[in-house]
Amino acid sequence: MKAKDIIRIFEEWAPAQLAYDWDNSGLQVGSYEKEVTKVMVTLDVLDQVVDEAIEKNVDFIFAHHPMLFKSLKTINVQSPKGRLIQKLIKHDITVYAAHTNLDVAENGVSDMLARVLDVENTEVLFPSESDRLLKLVAFVPNTHVDEVKRALGDNGAGHIGNYSDCMFETNGFGQFKPLEGTNPFIGEKGTIEKVEESRIETILPTKKLHVILDALKKAHPYEEVAYDLYPLENQGKVYGAGRIGDLRSEMTLEAFSHFIKKRLDVPFVRVTGNLKRSIKRVAILGGSGKDFVEEVAATDADVYVTGDMSFHEAQDAWALGLSVIDPGHYVEKVMKEAVKEYFEEQITEGVSFIVSEANTEPFQLL
Structure with a gap:
């Protein structure tokens, strides 16, 4: 699995666009194309964390606090930040940070x-901000209604407040004529076909549109799926x-x-x-x-x-x-186990996940 795949999976939870403008969440060091087999989750990226990553053969560090927050005009490897960047590049470790987007998600x-x-x-x-909402209307042969509704609900459509799988269904007849080059699930080429179909209406957040449309197309039996999208004025989930x-x-x-x-x-x-x-x-x-x-x-x-x-x-x-x-600020360490658990639920093979044991709390109580 590549770094970009891990980032994509994480941003389904905390999309990058939720980060504040002043923030510097995202890729810090390394490459989106980096092949990843071991991820370490940490609050901060400091020398002791990177040393731990090297010792444990980690190739991807997931951090909450960005290691690069202010612009760098030069990378001086004699400076603490420059040495840290040099160490990461030398050991081919990619670093990604999710800061305010993980805070507000x-x-x-x-x-x-x-x-x-x-x-x-x-x-x-x-x-x-709040989610921009869309209404999805899909036309489905009655034989596949339950399968399509299940796919839509499982992928995030139909959430209204604390209710899920909210959909409306009406019955009618769909009409189409397969042309040359088609492989119709129902009907014959050149002949108008009428099929008992259901009109399924549901609501979805814009950020999940592509995932939900992919699920619709996979569950729908037709090679060309008929659907409509309408923008809504309803307020979506608030972040x-x-x-x-x-x-x-x-x-x-x-x-x-x-x-x-x-x-x-x-x-x-x-x-x-x-x-x-x-x-x-x-x-x-x-x-x-x-x-x-x-x-x-x-x-x-x-x-x-x-x-x-x-x-x-x-x-x-x-x-x-x-x-x-x-x-104190260090209490945000609660994110380490939570992020690790999320990844382990989403990625069950090919990549292992650990939590950094390094202490990055700068204060000592005397």
């Missing part, structure tokens, strides 16, 4: 953190950074802080606010969330869980009456 980093912290009934905290939801069991700010330490396996958290305050509504933003204190304070969140909180932004939250718990 459904079941991405934001949802992973919410699940670990028992936050339920979540909504997107900072919406950025964006962070989540806000309800804590499964209400507790004090102090108790929730200790709960976070345990669940996220961190040695300490920094907390602002009244420790005896009751916490029910929780806003979560993985990574660095210090720039969004005012926006979160305008919601109904009792507490804001995020990393990299600075002194003045913490004071702002305090003044606004917003409690904050800062467990």
Whole structure:
């Protein structure tokens, strides 16, 4: 399997177009054509991670944080970044990063953190875009209706809210005349054929159009499939950074802080606010969330869980009456096992997947 195949499979989960404009997700070093047999999933790409990859014969590193974030004007192999690039190229290791697209995707980093912290009934905290929706109308002989509907549903068509396989079906007659060069499933060349058919209507996100049309054509018995596509004004699934939801069991700010330490396996958290305050509504933003204190304070969140909180932004939250718990940036490590499990479900042979054991947390608690 090539690197481009692994990337394609991953981006079915977290499409590249979900990444923010300022981000640098995507291929970092190497080639899309690289033949891959072993993938290592990591939060960061640092020297110790690359050394581990070399030792374990890894040929593809999947990272959350891009190793190339700012533009490079020169690759000086005497510099830390230059040495890292040289090492990767020398050992023919391709590096790909999925940053903000993995943050905002459904079941991405934001949802992973919410699940670990028992936050339920979540909504997107900072919406950025939504799926563009299409209506697909397909005409299918009655003998193959169930097969076609199953193929459409299995490949992502027919999702409305928390319901799947949403479709509408009407019966009628289809008419066609096979011409020279055809190999009709029903009928004879040069003769008009009338067939009992069903009109199947369903909804789909634009990003899955090609996958769903491929599934339709494979399940449909005709060599030429008749279908229509209509653009819709309905709002599709909303994507964006962070989540806000309800804590499964209400507790004090102090108790929730200790709960976070345990669940996220961190040695300490920094907390602002009244420790005896009751916490029910929780806003979560993985990574660095210090720039969004005012926006979160305008919601109904009792507490804001995020990393990299600075002194003045913490004071702002305090003044606004917003409690904050800062467990650090490194808690995004929750993505490592989740991404590995996703790949192992999608790719069952030819490629093995491991999680990096290298510690990339820069801080030590003394």
